[in-house]
Amino acid sequence: MTAYALLTSETMNLIDLPVEVRGIQLIFGVSLIVTQLLYEVGLYAVSSALPQTCKVLHAIFKASPASYRAQYLVACIERSHPREDTIITTILKYPICNEDVLEAYFRMTPSKAESRKRWVPELPRRFFRSLATNSNSPRLPFAPCVAPWRARSEGETLQWTELDHPLPFLRYLYTCPHIHPPAVNSHEGYALTKAVQARFVPLIQFLLSHGATPDRKGSLAVLIAISRRDLPMVRMLVERPETTHAQPVGERAGAKRRRLGDRVSVTPEMLRAAVKCKAQDIIEYFTREKGCIPDIHTLLMLE
Secondary structure (H helix, E strand, O other): OOHHHHHHHHOOOHHHOOHHHHHHHHHHOOOHHHHHHHHHHHHHHOOOOHHHOOHHHHHHHHOOOHHHHHHHHHHHHHHHOOOHHHHHHHHHOOOOOOHHHHHHHHHHOHHHHHHHOOOOOEOOOHHHHOOOOOOOOOOOOOOOOOOOOOOOOOOOOOOOOOOOOOHHHHHHHHHOOOOOOOEOOHHHHHHHHHHHHOOOHHHHHHHHHOOOOOOHHHHHHHHHHHHOOOHHHHHHHHOOOOEEEEOOOOOOOOEEEEOOOOOOOOOHHHHHHHHHOOOHHHHHHHHHHOOOOOOHHHHHHHO
């Protein structure tokens, strides 16, 4: 189905268009047929530069419905011919891709339903690249976030919530029945490292619960937490939560908590990093609770 057919079938009348498009028509005087033709040109050109040509085009394409954006992604895939196992990974890299667009894409490509579930997509870096620890970081256009860059007073810690980008979209991806859950350790644990760097605790907990391992890139995520002198975060990364197991039949009623093995082993390098940061509580945690033995260089630093 062409963009013209799509738009004439779904948004023939001005009143049926998204309110953003109707507002653009009122502000810039762009007619419905011109909007339809521009969408058709966008599908023909398959160019991310077209919406950046001027403010009018930018506003029109920014207000495009999810069905059109999904068709644009289909056109991009047909143009680039990626391997079948990388199609979902490629789609997730596009900034216009969100839950509504993905659902529209799934409806448009029913023949790919079975093959999509066979391949494990990667988590794109774009989900996490914009995470920041302060309100001065730039906000990316069209990012599907709620309020990750809240204003804060000097010295105040940024409080992340369950509604902050990219958590809602990640929850959708890991429960979506149309695709295999993405590889949580993509790009050498980039997601977890950026979450720790931003002190995004709900995101860290989500990633860890889906199998993220802090040992990537020389346990960089743990080293970042150490550099922040954040013992609770270090514990969160190193230790697995206790699990509850029911007692066998015939034994005393109740539940038994069993501690699982650590996600990552504490190394002398981690202990040395804690000594350099003068994080006394982390030093005691590594040596007393985790039994880490300092090397000669760390001992000299402790003297």
